[in-house]
Amino acid sequence: MVSAGVLDPVRSTERSVTPDESRSSLLRFLPFIAPYRVPIVLSIVISILGTGTALVIPLLTQHIVDGPIVARDFAGVWLPALGVLVLGLVDAGSIWLRRYLMAEPSSRFEIEARGALFRKLQSLSIGRHDGWDSGQLLSRAITDMSTLRRFVAFAAPFLLINTVTIVAGALILTWLSWILGVIFLVLAVPLILICARFESLYRVVSRRAQEQSGDVATTVEESIHGIRVLKAFGRSDHQAKRFVREARTLRGTELDKVRYMAILWSVIVGLPPIAIGAMLGVGAWSITQGTMTTGALVASLAIVASLLWPIEAFGFLISELGNSRTAADRYWEIMDLPADIDDPLHPVDLPKQVRGAVRFDGVSFSFPDADRILLHDVSFTIEPGETVALVGVTGSGKTALTSLIPRLYDVTAGSVTVDGLDVSEMRLSDLRSLVAVAFEEPALFSASVRENITMGRPAVTDENVWAALTVAHAEKFVADLPWGLDTRIGEQGLSLSGGQRQRLALARAVIGTPRILVLDDPLSALDVNTEQLVHEALADVLSTATTLLVAHRPSTAALADRVLLLDNGTIAAQGTHESLLATSARYRHVMGSTHG
Ligand SMILES: Nc1ncnc2c1ncn2[C@@H]1O[C@H](COP(=O)(O)OP(=O)(O)OP(=O)(O)O)[C@@H](O)[C@H]1O
Numbered sequence: 280m281v282s283a284g285v286l287d288p289v290r291s292t293e294r295s296v297t298p299d300e301s302r303s304s305l306l307r308f309l310p311f312i313a314p315y316r317v318p319i320v321l322s323i324v325i326s327i328l329g330t331g332t333a334l335v336i337p338l339l340t341q342h343i344v345d346g347p348i349v350a351r352d353f354a355g356v357w358l359p360a361l362g363v364l365v366l367g368l369v370d371a372g373s374i375w376l377r378r379y380l381m382a383e384p385s386s387r388f389e390i391e392a393r394g395a396l397f398r399k400l401q402s403l404s405i406g407r408h409d410g411w412d413s414g415q416l417l418s419r420a421i422t423d424m425s426t427l428r429r430f431v432a433f434a435a436p437f438l439l440i441n442t443v444t445i446v447a448g449a450l451i452l453t454w455l456s457w458i459l460g461v462i463f464l465v466l467a468v469p470l471i472l473i474c475a476r477f478e479s480l481y482r483v484v485s486r487r488a489q490e491q492s493g494d495v496a497t498t499v500e501e502s503i504h505g506i507r508v509l510k511a512f513g514r515s516d517h518q519a520k521r522f523v524r525e526a527r528t529l530r531g532t533e534l535d536k537v538r539y540m541a542i543l544w545s546v547i548v549g550l551p552p553i554a555i556g557a558m559l560g561v562g563a564w565s566i567t568q569g570t571m572t573t574g575a576l577v578a579s580l581a582i583v584a585s586l587l588w589p590i591e592a593f594g595f596l597i598s599e600l601g602n603s604r605t606a607a608d609r610y611w612e613i614m615d616l617p618a619d620i621d622d623p624l625h626p627v628d629l630p631k632q633v634r635g636a637v638r639f640d641g642v643s644f645s646f647p648d649a650d651r652i653l654l655h656d657v658s659f660t661i662e663p664g665e666t667v668a669l670v671g672v673t674g675s676g677k678t679a680l681t682s683l684i685p686r687l688y689d690v691t692a693g694s695v696t697v698d699g700l701d702v703s704e705m706r707l708s709d710l711r712s713l714v715a716v717a718f719e720e721p722a723l724f725s726a727s728v729r730e731n732i733t734m735g736r737p738a739v740t741d742e743n744v745w746a747a748l749t750v751a752h753a754e755k756f757v758a759d760l761p762w763g764l765d766t767r768i769g770e771q772g773l774s775l776s777g778g779q780r781q782r783l784a785l786a787r788a789v790i791g792t793p794r795i796l797v798l799d800d801p802l803s804a805l806d807v808n809t810e811q812l813v814h815e816a817l818a819d820v821l822s823t824a825t826t827l828l829v830a831h832r833p834s835t836a837a838l839a840d841r842v843l844l845l846d847n848g849t850i851a852a853q854g855t856h857e858s859l860l861a862t863s864a865r866y867r868h869v870m871g872s873t874h875g
Pocket residue numbers: 409646647648649653671672673674675676677678679680
């Protein structure tokens with residue numbers, strides 16, 4: 280099997296990048312902006328008209344210089360001057376209108392493209408997520424998407440607008456004086472070639488910088504999550520050094536970007552004065568020869584002056600183009616990942632009454648990025664309503680085995696069935712509405728206790744929440760929280776103890792009265808007395824649901840109707856807790872060793 284790490288573009292900064300690898304990655308965003316094509320096209324047309332008016336102003340200037348000024352007819356200046364004023368106002372109005380028209384489409388684009396990325400990340404399997412650095416994903420979802428919004432709102436329209444402006448300016452210039460037009464072109468062509476070359480070089484560095492910024496984000500994120508461990512082990516300095524090292528690497532890459540930009544800017548800013556100097560010289564000579572009027576020279580210089588910003592902005596626009604193409608590549612790398620765990624093509628419908636018989640038949644499993652087969656030839660059945668404990672030494676594959684029921688991972692061989700239906704033939708939403716899971720590591724979200732337990736399920740009343748809390752023996756401590764069910768917990772909320780967190784996760788699992796309950800040692804953080812109280816409270820739920828319960832302690836295993844011993848990747852023995860204690864030396868060893 281191909282490892283997730285090899286497939287994975289999100290993990291490493293050392294990915295080789297070729298500038299031409301996906302020329303069209305930006306164009307692939309067109310469907311996102313297609314619904315807003317009217318305001319976008321309108322804003323571009325208005326901008327082109329606006330800059331067009333700015334180019335007409337020099338022609339009016341020429342008219343003023345060659346007409347009323349040469350004829351010393353001051354009264355003749357008023358009308359063209361009024362024209363200049365009106366054109367200036369039209370230009371200013373077009374800038375306002377462009378921004379007004381683009382604001383909505385560009386922000387909508389950002390929301391929708393980011394939403395699609397988030398949905399894709401949610402749809403990808405745990406196997407994929409296992410191999411990713413969270414900071415890399417953060418930088419793709421936040422920084423890259425902002426870069427792309429700026430591209431849609433600003434860089435893309437201005438690449439077009441400025442190109443049209445420069446071409447129109449060059450044509451007017453040539454019309455005024457072909458020789459000045461040629462001078463302009465002679466300097467513009469190398470500029471365009473340098474810009475194109477620069478864009479491909481810059482994109483490689485830009486990609487490196489975006490990946491490295493993801494690494495820095497990962498280190499910050501991990502340091503904040505692991506702050507207790509870092510402090511307790513006195514490793515804050517070590518982590519700080521790692522951060523500084525990565526930040527320095529990023530700084531080096533950003534400086535490379537600045538160096539490229541400096542070269543480009545010096546060319547972009549340096550060429551126009553050369554053009555102006557040459558035009559002045561040639562223009563002055565042409566006036567003395569009588570082949571050009573003073574007004575035409577003034578107008579030509581005014582046109583070149585009004586082309587300065589469009590030309591200079593190319594440096595910035597091209598660096599934005601490079602950043603945006605990198606961001607687009609990184610976006611589509613995730614969006615193009617095939618859905619490895621997905622709804623089947625022809626899903627089977629669940630029967631009206633699901634009994635909840637779970638069967639593993641010749642199941643083998645290995646993690647996507649692992650070489651060794653973790654589980655092999657695992658076969659057992661859990662009857663509807665039965666509670667079965669899964670026991671094995673640490674690292675034997677218990678969590679992996681339980682993950683196969685809700686298809687957090689897919690089996691490598693064999694099958695997992697519920698009431699005879701293969702879980703891979705069911706719709707994921709159907710399967711996951713049947714199976715509820717409580718993990719040993721309870722993940723709580725930055726939300727109220729109520730939201731953490733209902734997880735957005737509709738039609739769950741507060742009575743249901745309190746009933747679930749009672750089953751998890753958590754009702755008392757929740758009632759004592761400052762705002763009860765409304766108390767905000769999780770990362771940005773009240774800190775809870777490990778045992779309290781586990782009990783909330785258990786309440787979350789039991790709230791929907793699931794047909795199948797997978798409990799991955801969800802009470803490991805509780806003291807023996809509290810565990811006993813939770814077991815008593817759980818008894819009702821366990822008697823109705825089919826339960827697979829990972830157990831490390833004898834007290835947890837004793838709760839089950841039957842115990843499976845997972846050893847060497849397969850079910851080595853099964854029976855009641857007492858019978859296994861009596862008959863299996865390995866079971867006694869595991870219970871003893873995991874206990875100790
Ligand atoms: N995502 C992963 N990719 C590769 N290997 C993994 C992954 N997750 C776990 N493993 C490895 O698979 C083995 C089984 O892990 P698993 O978590 O299923 O064990 P466990 O029996 O539940 O352990 P414990 O009792 O400590 O919770 C371990 O050796 C672990 O290192």
